Amino acid sequence: MTVIIDGKKTSSEIKDELKEKVAKLNKQGTQITLAVIQVGNDPASTVYVGNKKKACEYIGIKSLAHELPENTSQEELLQLVGKLNQDPTVHGILVQLPLPKHIDEDLVIRTIAAEKDVDGFHPESVGKLSIGQKGFLSCTPAGIIQLFKRYDIPMEGKECVIVGRSNIVGKPMALLMLRENATVTICHSRTKDLAEVTKRADILIVAIGKPRFITKDFVKEGAVVIDVGIHRDENNKLCGDVDYEDVFPIASAITPVPGGVGPMTIAMLMNNCVEAAL
Ligand code: NDP
Incomplete structure (x- = not known):
């Protein structure tokens, strides 16, 4: 049965944890x-x-x-x-x-x-991430790592394919997955035979900015599929970069849009604000 990874619920849990920390800091x-x-x-x-x-x-x-x-x-x-x-x-x-x-x-x-730098976009934050030092993490990729951790989805040793190499999602995502000991491949617009690469993925993370681009033809049976994209389709309905209906039956776990990665981004921004004050 496919697990729906509920970013809304997880982000609420994180925000409640942060609320307690902030109350303590207020008292101090x-x-x-x-x-x-x-x-x-x-x-x-x-x-x-x-x-x-x-x-x-x-x-x-x-x-x-x-x-x-x-x-x-x-x-x-x-x-x-x-x-x-x-x-x-x-x-x-x-x-x-x-x-x-x-x-x-x-x-x-x-x-x-x-x-x-609570967004984690400053070159110093990015540099620290790439050499494994503690610093502010880019919020969307950090939120995705939290989803894996809180849903007990193992990353170590897994084939992770990331589609997209932007500075705010694809690249920091790759560095974080590497930190978690996954075997990481990054795809982009010049990748030859994209489906051949994405079908190797145990974990497929899609941040490509094209509505419903990833269909089941790009996904291995049993893969965990994370959809970063946010779009409004021709009927003004929110959708992601992944064709959710098509991919759902073959994925072992999947994030919906809305209610998947999006809410986690804000939760991790709040986490960075708390870190900034410590
Ligand atoms: P960018 O447009 O900056 O990057 C898109 C990436 O996808 C590029 O690396 C590009 O390759 C690659 N790409 C484009 N077309 C193809 C293709 N046909 N095959 C393979 N790769 C391709 O996007 P972002 O990373 O900023 O955002 C991606 C999506 O995520 C958007 O829908 C955005 O709205 C959403 N988003 C959601 C967030 C959230 O909180 N949920 C936060 C940030 C973004 P190349 O480098 O070669 O051009």
């Missing part, structure tokens, strides 16, 4: 504070920022919203980040991506103080 006089910067009013970003604020409220983290107009200059944004870097009452800084085209995203990420 620490009010954890996350500064959230949004430039412009991209509707998807507004939804994501709103969800992050709600999670902060639930856990007891103070969120400081900085909503800047679309025409904010790069200099103004860098100055704000610099000010927050210096502010000892701010523990974490999150700049919602994507930024408007006239702003250099990499430069903004590099400007965030590494010790406040």
Whole structure:
């Protein structure tokens, strides 16, 4: 029988655990504070920022919203980040991506103080991950590792195939699976015969950004299938990069969309905020 990996339930458990930790820190006089910067009013970003604020409220983290107009200059944004870097009452800084085209995203990420980089995108955080040192982990891949751990899905020695090599999902995911002693293969748009590679996977993690791209023809019988993608289909229904109905019968475990990886990303962001204050 296929196990449905419930990210909503797991993320609630994590948030409840964090709420207790935050209450203890409050009693010791620490009010954890996350500064959230949004430039412009991209509707998807507004939804994501709103969800992050709600999670902060639930856990007891103070969120400081900085909503800047679309025409904010790069200099103004860098100055704000610099000010927050210096502010000892701010523990974490999150700049919602994507930024408007006239702003250099990499430069903004590099400007965030590494010790406040709760998204885990700063080169120092990425470097620490790659050499096995403790640092902030990119939230989506860290959330997927938590799903494996909390569902007792073994990673050690397993063939893990990751489809997608982005800096925020595919690459950190590969490093984390390597840390868990899986045998890791990364696929991308130039991979020859994708299905031949993905069919080797005991664990298949898909972050490709194409709705329902992965059908059962890409999946080995009994594989664990993790779907990172989020899309709205032609009927305005949420779906992932995996064709859930098609793959479900042959997978041993699978994440749904919505309710799989998405909620875990926010839970791990909250976890990083707590870590930032310790
Ligand atoms: P990107 O667009 O940055 O990366 C997509 C990757 O998929 C690239 O590496 C690309 O290869 C690869 N790819 C594209 N087409 C193919 C193909 N036909 N065959 C093999 N590989 C292919 O996406 P992200 O990693 O940022 O996001 C992926 C998905 O996950 C999106 O749907 C996004 O919305 C979602 N997402 C969800 C999150 C969550 O919290 N649930 C968080 C972040 C993202 P190449 O490098 O060669 O171009």
